[in-house]
Amino acid sequence: MTIAPAKPKNAQFIETDESKQTEAPEDKTFESNANSIAASETAPTGDMPLPSQEGKDRPSPELTNQNYSLAIKGATEQAAVAPRPSIAPQPSVAPKESVTPVPATTPVPTVPPDQFAMLTKQPTPPPQPQSTPQQPQAQSSAAPASAYRPERQRTRIGGNISNRGISSVNALGTPLGRYQKIVTDAIGSRWYAYTNSKAGDFGVGTLTAHFFVDRNGKIKGLKILSNTSNETFANICIQSILEANLPPIPDDVAATLPSEGLEWDGVNFIIYPN
Numbered sequence: 467m468t469i470a471p472a473k474p475k476n477a478q479f480i481e482t483d484e485s486k487q488t489e490a491p492e493d494k495t496f497e498s499n500a501n502s503i504a505a506s507e508t509a510p511t512g513d514m515p516l517p518s519q520e521g522k523d524r525p526s527p528e529l530t531n532q533n534y535s536l537a538i539k540g541a542t543e544q545a546a547v548a549p550r551p552s553i554a555p556q557p558s559v560a561p562k563e564s565v566t567p568v569p570a571t572t573p574v575p576t577v578p579p580d581q582f583a584m585l586t587k588q589p590t591p592p593p594q595p596q597s598t599p600q601q602p603q604a605q606s607s608a609a610p611a612s613a614y615r616p617e618r619q620r621t622r623i624g625g626n627i628s629n630r631g632i633s634s635v636n637a638l639g640t641p642l643g644r645y646q647k648i649v650t651d652a653i654g655s656r657w658y659a660y661t662n663s664k665a666g667d668f669g670v671g672t673l674t675a676h677f678f679v680d681r682n683g684k685i686k687g688l689k690i691l692s693n694t695s696n697e698t699f700a701n702i703c704i705q706s707i708l709e710a711n712l713p714p715i716p717d718d719v720a721a722t723l724p725s726e727g728l729e730w731d732g733v734n735f736i737i738y739p740n
Contacts, residue, residue: 498637505631512624521620671695683712
């Protein structure tokens with residue numbers, strides 16, 4: 467089931483690696499947390515505003531490979547376990563040829579307050595890394611603090627960018643884009659912690675959600691548009707969204723948004739088979 471929004475959607479967001487940011491592009495194609503100028507490693511093979519590249523067949527465009535790490539002091543970067551989790555917010559420019567259908571189970575159309583048991587219980591904190599009792603001091607000093615990073619798997623894309631260079635897009639870093647990254651990081655970091663601890667309790671599949679972030683940074687109007695995994699996976703996704711600890715939307719950003727706040731339409735939480 468899909469829900470057509472009453473007002474225009476937010477500008478397409480794509481995250482930019484801040485260590486690779488450039489000067490502002492002449493043409494803004496995407497909203498982002500940092501500036502990026504479009505480039506492609508190969509010649510154009512399609513008509514989308516994306517670089518052409520080889521990779522996995524996935525429903526959302528990813529320009530690079532990256533293992534995930536959890537934003538927990540003392541955590542180190544980990545290779546993702548199979549099935550591989552990936553959070554893909556607003557993948558509206560995914561190449562048509564890269565979509566890999568997943569057999570659907572019973573969909574979960576909406577999320578009233580009492581639909582899932584997890585919503586009526588006290589939230590369970592994400593699992594914390596356990597120190598080794600025999601060597602607590604050595605382990606603490608050997609493992610530096612690690613910032614959260616989502617897993618990325620480079621996807622096969624046929625784009626229209628002719629400028630040669632490392633795969634990138636025309637993206638403009640804006641206050642809105644920086645706040646959108648705060649939202650994806652807050653939700654994604656909890657989601658990876660929960661899926662990592664419950665990896666054997668759900669199978670492959672995709673859950674698509676819709677919600678608003680109001681001006682105070684609170685999640686409102688959460689609805690599950692579809693779910694091809696099971697209820698445990700749905701509960702994990704719901705809990706990760708509702709527990710996101712977000713700051714208020716900056717006044718200059720809030721002034722450009724409708725009264726409902728920042729709309730997140732078609733956010734995908736995906737478990738791939740490999």
